[in-house]
Amino acid sequence: MTTTADKAQTLARLHAAPEILQVVNVWDAVSAKTIAALPETRAIATAGHSIAATFGYADGENIPLEIMLDLVGRIVDAVGDLPVSADLDAGFGDAGDTVRRAIGVGVVGANIEDRLRPLDESVAVVEAAIAAGEAEGVPFVLNARTDAFVRAGGRPVEESIADAIERGRAYLAAGADLVFVPGILDAAVTRQLVDGIGERKISVIGLPGALSAGEYEAxxxxxxxxxxxxxRVALTALQxxxxxxxxxxxxxxxTRALN
Incomplete structure (x- = not known):
């Protein structure tokens, strides 16, 4: 039997591997089963924005935590032995308790965003998330998100790079597995982030206009x-x-019978 701790170790190994880990985000049980059925799928990640939209809520912790975690638990059940990483927004006010509850439904990793809070507060959130995993006996895999680019507010890109590197190093030192830097990152910016934070320590998002997975891997x-x-791809096809x-x-x- 594959335990929650086993799945967490698998996710950590996938992050450390030379090959980039692609996680095609899901938002309910049927989307998760559809992605899990592909032989290339090695892990599952939820999209908090998409789950909130599914229930009619705006993004940004407007969805009640209980509703979100119930659905995430259904996703975990739908994909069997695949490790599931959840989008936990900014921790829903208590990152430690939120991680504890997420582990309770089978989640083994998460994104938690800093929203550019003061660095000491952000580090404390990372520490609380990691401590919650340790208390549950699970080596919880935190993909610590910094909003250095998406909340840049028009500042020069060099300042965002420096901020992301400072925050990223602090989050890794506090126990995070990766540093998630969302934004449309070109090759030059990505190279600086990898040089400053560490090789195989950066997580990115594949937005329109971003590089391909293979380019980021290189x-x-x-x-x-x-x-x-x-x-959005699925809803575009539906409309x-x-x-x-x-x-x-x-x-x-x-049309394939995927449901």
Whole structure:
């Protein structure tokens, strides 16, 4: 039987491997099963924005934690032995307790964002998350997110790079496994971040206009995820299909029975 601790160790090994870990974000049990069925899938990651949207909430901890964790637990159950990393926003006010409860539904890793809080407060959040995993006997895999780019507020990119490096080093020292730096990062910026934080210690997001997974891998990035983009792809396909049906079309014959 694969235990929660076993899954956490698997996720940590995937982060440390020379090959970049691609996690195609999911938002419910059927999207998780659909992605898990692909032979290339090695781990599952939830998208907090997408889960909130599924229940009609805006992103940013507006969804009640109980509702979010219930759905994440269903995702864990749907994908069997695959490790699941959850988007826990900024920790829902108590990162330690939130991680403890996430572990309770089978989660083995998470993103927790700093929202550019003062560095000492952000480090304390990382420490609380790691301590919660240790208390539960799970080597919890924290993908500590810094919003140095997405909350930059128009400051020069050099300042965002320096801020991300300072924060990233502090989060790793506090026990985080990776540093998640969302934003559209070109090769030059990515190279500076990897040089400053560490090879295979950076996690990025595959937004439109970003580099490919292979390009990020060559630069020393450990992980790439896609956040709410995957749900947007699915919803775009749904809306386009509906428009075609309203225009007199039919369901395409090549539609696969994935549900």
């Amino acid at each position: 630069l020393g990035v450990a992980r790439v995820s896609y956040g709410p983009m995957t749900q 386009d299909a509906a428009a075609a049906l309203y225009a007199g079309g039919v369901i395409p014959a090549e």
